[in-house]
Amino acid sequence: AQSVAQPEDQVNVAEGNPLTVKCTYSVSGNPYLFWYVQYPNRGLQFLLKYITGDNLVKGSYGFEAEFNKSQTSFHLKKPSALVSDSALYFCAVRLSNAGNNRKLIWGLGTSLAVNP
Amino acid sequence: DTAVSQTPKYLVTQMGNDKSIKCEQNLGHDTMYWYKQDSKKFLKIMFSYNNKELIINETVPNRFSPKSPDKAHLNLHINSLELGDSAVYFCASSHPPEGIEQFFGPGTRLTVL
Numbered sequence: 676a677q678s679v680a681q682p683e684d685q686v687n688v689a690e691g692n693p694l695t696v697k698c699t700y701s702v703s704g705n706p707y708l709f710w711y712v713q714y715p716n717r718g719l720q721f722l723l724k725y726i727t728g729d730n731l732v733k734g735s736y737g738f739e740a741e742f743n744k745s746q747t748s749f750h751l752k753k754p755s756a757l758v759s760d761s762a763l764y765f766c767a768v769r770l771s772n773a774g775n776n777r778k779l780i781w782g783l784g785t786s787l788a789v790n791p
Numbered sequence: 792d793t794a795v796s797q798t799p800k801y802l803v804t805q806m807g808n809d810k811s812i813k814c815e816q817n818l819g820h821d822t823m824y825w826y827k828q829d830s831k832k833f834l835k836i837m838f839s840y841n842n843k844e845l846i847i848n849e850t851v852p853n854r855f856s857p858k859s860p861d862k863a864h865l866n867l868h869i870n871s872l873e874l875g876d877s878a879v880y881f882c883a884s885s886h887p888p889e890g891i892e893q894f895f896g897p898g899t900r901l902t903v904l
Contacts, residue, residue: 707891713832718795718881718895726891763832769891777822777887778847781834 677702679768681782688756689790696751696785698766706768708749709779710740713763722764725749736760756789763787794818795896797882803902804872811868812899814882822846823865824883824893825857834881840865869901877903 678701688694700706707726711719723734725742733739740751751764766782795816804810816823824847825837839847840859854870869876882896 709892711895716898718897719834719883719893721892721894724892765834777839777841777885777891778836779893781836784832784834 677768677770677780679766679780679782681764681766681785683785684783685786685788687788687790690758691755694753694756694760694787694789696764696766696787698749698751698782700747700749700766700768700780702768702770702780704770706770708740708742709767709769710734710738710749710751711765711767712736713765713784715762719765722751756787758789758791761787761789795882795884795894797880797896797899799899800897801900801902803904805904806872806874808872809868809870810872810901811866812880812882812901814865814867814896816863816882816884816894816896818884818886818894820884820886820894821862822885822887823859823862824885825865825867826881826883826895827851828879828881828898830878838865838867872901872903874903877901 680699709724710722713719725732730742763784765784767779798813822841824839827835837851838857843859856868859865879898879900881898883893885893
């Protein structure tokens with residue numbers, strides 16, 4: 676069965692420090708991988724995706740993520756955290772050959788708190 | 792211009808009532824979704840339509856019925872509301888294969904008393 680794990684419920688980091696939000700996945704084929712961010716009382720916003728090609732993908736607001744096939748991971752990173760990055764982050768996966776089944780499998784979310 | 796919009800933003804109602812939530816997208820996407828996010832922020836897909844055709848129908852009570860009058864609209868009707876239906880409901884859209892990421896609406900917070 677396909678699944679996504681975000682092993683940390685909460686990540687705390689000081690402003691200006693690098694941040695990492697972890698995601699691992701389990702699928703039976705080639706994955707499409709996504710990161711979304713949810714600010715308080717808002718809808719989810721797309722940050723970045725991995726489809727194919729370069730394992731390091733860059734997204735919105737200075738975020739990037741690295742696809743690691745051997746470790747089945749897709750960790751979200753940012754070199755220097757801002758207080759405004761404080762939000763809930765979701766990792767999601769879909770099979771590349773899903774055809775008409777476009778369902779995303781979602782992680783449970785990681786709450787990021789950036790302290791001034 | 793709001794890409795994916797939902798109405799109402801807040802909905803407070805009594806148990807047993809019937810209510811609807813509306814969603815519209817002006818992105819020209821052909822696929823739309825309904826999600827439920829509970830109080831612990833767990834996100835669960837409920838339904839998906841592609842060009843007005845139902846393609847994802849997760850295990851949800853049949854009190855929930857989606858309707859897509861055209862590919863820009865996907866409404867959610869809920870009959871006989873229960874306390875456990877209280878949640879935030881998100882609509883989303885996408886346009887595969889060119890763009891497979893989903894664009895979310897602002898959410899509708901449903902409170903059943």
